[in-house]
Amino acid sequence: MIGIGVVGYGYWGPNLVRNFAETPEARVVAVSDLRPERLALVRQRHPLVEATADAGALLGDSRVDAVVVATPVSTHFGLAMQALRAGKHVLVEKPLASTSDEALRLIDEADRRGLVLMVDHTFVYTGAVRKMQELVAGNVLGRIHYYDSVRVNLGLFQHDVNVIWDLAVHDVAIVDHVLPAKPVAVSATGISHVAGTREDIAYLTLLFDGPLIAHIHASWLAPLKIRRTLLGGSRRMIVYDDLEPSEKVKVYDKGVLLDPDGDPAYQLRVAYRSGDMWAPRLDTSEALRTETSHFLQAIVDHAPVLTDGHAGLRVVRVLEAATESLAERGQVVELDTARLAA
C-alpha cells in the first residue's frame, strides 16, 4: 500500500485524490491547500484523509511515499524538489516546471535518488491518443504530414501562465508522444486582451527536419469549446474530436498522389484518393485512472514511465521557446535538441 500526499486541491486536485482513493494499491494520507474552504471540502468528501494548510508537514510525513503536486505552475519546481529531497516519488501536474532549467534539475535530483519523477500529461493516457499513437507506430497512416489542433474555449484565465502553458501544453505533450520525430524549432504568435493579464490567444507552429509540421491554436476567448485535431499521413488521415461522445477518432482513407495525366498548364498533376472512413473502438477507461496505476506500478517495479521527466522537459522547452517566439512576433526559436535528448 503506497501512501499518497496531494499538494493542492483546486481544479484538478480533486480528480487526482478521487482516483488514488479508489485504487486499492494506494492510500491517500494527506491533502494540503492554503484555502480553508478547500480543506473543508476535502474533509466532507474524504473524512479519513488528513487535510492541512501546511504543505511542508505533508512533504515530511513519513506515511507519505509519493507526492502529487497539483498547484499553480510557478510553484511546481519548488514543491517537487522539496518532495524529492524528502525521498518521495513525485507526480507533477502539467507542465512539469516553469523553465527547462528547472525541469533538468528535477530530472537530475530524481535520478540521483532513484525516485520516480512523472508528469501528468493526461491525454497521453486516453484511449484516443493511445489509439492514434498505435496507428502512427503501425504505419497505418503512412508518412506523417502534419498535426493540427484547435483547443479553445471561454476561460479560465490562469494568473501565472499564458494560454500556451495552460492549453497548448496538452497538444505539445500529444505531439511528443504520437509523432515519429521531435520538433527542432518553434514559431509562435499571440496576444493579450485583458489589461494586466498574459496572452489569452496563441498560435504555435512546431517545425521539424523533413516535411512534417505541427500547429496548435489555443485560446481562452472562444465562444465555443473546440477540441479538434487533424493528423494527416501519406496513406490515411485522422480527425480526432475529443468532444464527441463516441467515435472520437475517425480514420479517413484519403490522400493525394501525383497524376501523370494531369494538364500541367492549368492544374497540378495531383490526384485524390477517397475510400472508406473508419472509427476504431477506443478504450473508454478514465485516463487519470490509467495514469495513476501507471505511476504506482513504476514505484513498485522501478519500471520506466511513459511521461517521465524527460518528456516533461521536452514539453517545457517547447512552451518556453514558444513564449519567447511570441514576444518576438513569430521569430523562430531553435530547440536545442541535443540537450533535450540527453
Next chain:
Amino acid sequence: MIGIGVVGYGYWGPNLVRNFAETPEARVVAVSDLRPERLALVRQRHPLVEATADAGALLGDSRVDAVVVATPVSTHFGLAMQALRAGKHVLVEKPLASTSDEALRLIDEADRRGLVLMVDHTFVYTGAVRKMQELVAGNVLGRIHYYDSVRVNLGLFQHDVNVIWDLAVHDVAIVDHVLPAKPVAVSATGISHVAGTREDIAYLTLLFDGPLIAHIHASWLAPLKIRRTLLGGSRRMIVYDDLEPSEKVKVYDKGVLLDPDGDPAYQLRVAYRSGDMWAPRLDTSEALRTETSHFLQAIVDHAPVLTDGHAGLRVVRVLEAATESLAERGQVVELDTARLAA
C-alpha cells in the same frame, strides 16, 4: 446592355458566365479558353455565345465593354492590363495579381483611363460576410479582439500558386472588408508535401496596431472540408460556418471581464458572461449575382466599387508578405501601410 467577354472557362469561369448570362443588363458576347473541350462545353451550354481560343481577339472585340479575367493567377496581370489598354472595364478573379507592384500598375492604368477595375473577392458579397460587417460596424460585437479562420479541404492543388494564394486569399479579403483596422505585419509558416509543388498547408498571423489579431489556417491536405471562422469582440462573439445549410452566422452574447472579487493567488480576477445565442436571418442571394450586378452598376454609374483595385492591392500585399515570411520560418514581414493606403 453591357457586352461581356470572359477569359478562362475553368473552375470558376462557368459561374461567372452563368451569372452575367442571367442578368438582364448584360450580354455575354464571347468566352475564350485554350482548351478545346472547355470551348465545346461553352458552345453546348451557351449556343449564342462566341467561343474562341484567341483571348486577344476577345480583348479587341468592339462588342465587348467589360472583360472578366478567370485564368490562372500568373496571367491575371497581363490579361487585365491588355484589357484596360483596350479600354475595357475589368473584373479579375481573386487575387488581383501576382505581386503588389502589378496590382499598383493596374490601379494606375484604370485610374488614368477612368475604367472600372474590380477584383472578385466573392465572399465580400455573401449574406454572411455582409451581416458580419454590419454587426462589426454597428458595434454589436464591441471592440474586436480576433478573427480566426480555418479553410481546409482535400485539394485542388494549384499549379502556379501555393495554398495561401488559393484559399487564404478569401480570409484576407474578408478581414480587409470586415475588420475595423488594417494589418501592419504578417508572420506565416507552412510546408509542401508533394515533391515539386508549392506549399499545401499554411498558417498566417496578421498583426495589427493594438490588441487585435487575425489568423488563417489554409490547407489542401485535410480529410474534411472545414470553413469555420471565429470573430470575437469585447461584447459578443461570432461563429461563422459557411458549410451550415442555414444559420451560418451565430452571435454569442459571451465575454470576459475583470472580476474584482477573484482570488489573485489562484486564478485571475476574470469573470465570464454567458447569455443568449442568436442567428440572424441572412440574405441568401447568390453572392456572385450580387457582385456581377455591383460591377455592372459601377460601369453605368461610375460609382465606387466595394472590392476595387485598392482592396485587391491590400490583399495581394498580405499574400506576398505571407509567402515571404513563410520562406523565413515565421520571420515577421512588415506591410508598408502608407503605400497601401495611397
Next chain:
Amino acid sequence: MIGIGVVGYGYWGPNLVRNFAETPEARVVAVSDLRPERLALVRQRHPLVEATADAGALLGDSRVDAVVVATPVSTHFGLAMQALRAGKHVLVEKPLASTSDEALRLIDEADRRGLVLMVDHTFVYTGAVRKMQELVAGNVLGRIHYYDSVRVNLGLFQHDVNVIWDLAVHDVAIVDHVLPAKPVAVSATGISHVAGTREDIAYLTLLFDGPLIAHIHASWLAPLKIRRTLLGGSRRMIVYDDLEPSEKVKVYDKGVLLDPDGDPAYQLRVAYRSGDMWAPRLDTSEALRTETSHFLQAIVDHAPVLTDGHAGLRVVRVLEAATESLAERGQVVELDTARLAA
C-alpha cells in the same frame, strides 16, 4: 431538518441520495437495497448513513420523515403505499405506479393523510423544459401544432417494463407539463426483438381535441443516443436537443401561412416565413437539485407540487393506454379524461 429514507440504490438512487445529502434542509438517514454490494457502496460513499437490506425497517424508522422510492416499477405502488400508511411524505421515481388504479389509490391515501405525494418527472425541472413551458405559456410560439420526440439509445433493457414505461415516460411527462391541452386518446405500435423480453421499440401518437398532435419514438435498440424534440407552433418552432452541451433549446422564427397569390393548380397557396433563430440562455442548475428542493419546500410549506400524484396518474394512464394500443397494432385507446381531471 427533514429526515430522508431512500429505498433502492440502483441506477438512479445514488443521484437522489447525493442531492438530498448536499441539501442543507435534509439529512439522509437510511438507504435500503436488497443487494449487499450496493449497500457496501452506500457505506463507502456515505459512512454516516444507515445502509440496510430491510426496507420495512426504513419505512418504520421514526427519524425518517420522507421516503424516496427508487426501485423497479412493479414495486412502486407497494412501497409508496406502505410509506404513506407509516405517515411519511413520498417521492416516487417515474412512473408513479404500474397502473392508473394504483396511482389513484396513492393519491387518495396521501390526500386523506395530508401527506406530500410527488413523482420524479425529472425533465420537468430542467432549465430546457422550464424554458419551453414558459415560451408556450407566453404565447411566443403561437398556437401549438405538434410535439415530436425521439428518445433512443442502445439499452438498458428493463426487466419489468417495456420501453414505453422506461423512456417514453419522460416525453409523456414533458407533454403533460408543457402543452396547453391534455391528450384524449393514444395509438401506439411497437415490437420486441429479444426472446422473452418486452417491447424494445415503440411509437406513440397522442391525439388531442383540435389540431394538435404529439408523437414519441422510444427505443433501446438504436446505435446512437438521440434526444431530440421538435415543438412547433403557428408563430415559432423549437428544436430541443438535450445532448447539446449548450444551446439545447433553439427557437426558429419560421412558419407557414396561406398565400393568396399561389397557383392552386400546381401548388398550395402556402407561403413560408423564415426569420432569425434564437437560443435563450437556460438555467443550468441540476434538475434533481431543483426537484429535491421543491419536494422539501412542499413538506415544510404544505405548498402544491408541480409533479404531484395527479400528474403521475395522467402520465401512467397514457403509458397504460399506449401499451394496450400497442398490443392491438395501433388501435386507438381513449383516455377517460374526466377521471384523470378528478
Next chain:
Amino acid sequence: MIGIGVVGYGYWGPNLVRNFAETPEARVVAVSDLRPERLALVRQRHPLVEATADAGALLGDSRVDAVVVATPVSTHFGLAMQALRAGKHVLVEKPLASTSDEALRLIDEADRRGLVLMVDHTFVYTGAVRKMQELVAGNVLGRIHYYDSVRVNLGLFQHDVNVIWDLAVHDVAIVDHVLPAKPVAVSATGISHVAGTREDIAYLTLLFDGPLIAHIHASWLAPLKIRRTLLGGSRRMIVYDDLEPSEKVKVYDKGVLLDPDGDPAYQLRVAYRSGDMWAPRLDTSEALRTETSHFLQAIVDHAPVLTDGHAGLRVVRVLEAATESLAERGQVVELDTARLAA
C-alpha cells in the same frame, strides 16, 4: 438514339430534362407544361427542344419513343395511360398513381403492349441506398430488426396529396427495395394544420410477419430539414443521413445479446456489444443519371427494371392504406399481399 418527351416542367421536371439531355443515348424532343413562364424557361435553357402547352401533341409525336410524366400526382394515371396507348415507354415520377387500382391498370397496359413502365423511385438509385441494400442482402447486418426514418422540412405543401404521398413515399420505396420482407399491414396517424389542406404531418408504422418493424415520420412543418434513417440488424446497425456531405452511411458494429449472468430481479440479462464504426465509400454519381440510363437500357434490351410497375404498385398500396388508417386514427389496415405479389 431514343426520343424523349417530358410532360411537366415544375420542380422535378428540369432535373429529368437535364439528365436525359446529357445522356448520349437519348435526345429530348419536347417538353410540355401548361404555364407559359415554365415554357419560356425551357426555351432559354434548351433552345433546341420543342416547348409546348399541348401534352396531347407531345404524346402523339412520332419522334417521341418514351414519355416522362412529371406532373401532379392526380394526373399521373391519365397521362401515363395515354402514353402507353400511344405506344410509348413510360417513366412516371413517384408515386406511380393515385390508387392501387390505377397502378394495376398501368401494369396491365404496359404488359399487354410490351412497353417499359418504370416509376421514378429516385432514392433506390442513390449510392447510399444501393450500399444499404447490398449490406442487407450480404447479411452484414444480420437479421433485420427495424427501419426508422425521419423525413421532415418546412414545406412545400402539395395541393393534391398529403405529406405521405409527397415525402413518406421515398421511404416506402426504400423499404420495398432494401428490406428482406414486404409489409403486411399499416397503422398511421397524422394531422392537418392549415385550413383546407391535407395532412402536413404523418406517422406510418409498417407491420411485417415476424420481428421486423418500419416507421416513417414525414412532415412539411418542421423548422429543420432532417433526413435520417436508422436501420438495425442483429449484428450491425446503420445510420443513414442523406444531408451529410460525405459519410452518409455509417455502419455500427453494435448489438444486444442475452447475458446468462445478469441479475433477473433488477435488470434483464441483456448484454451490449460495441465495436468499430465504419463508413463505406459510396458511389457519388447523380442518382437520376443512373436511373435515366437504367430506363434507356431497359428500352433497348427489354431488360427488367428495378423500379417497375409492380414496385410502383406496392408503394402506392402502402400509401393508400396509410391514408385510410390515418383517417381512422391509427386503425390497422391490412395489405392484400397476394394481390400485390401478382
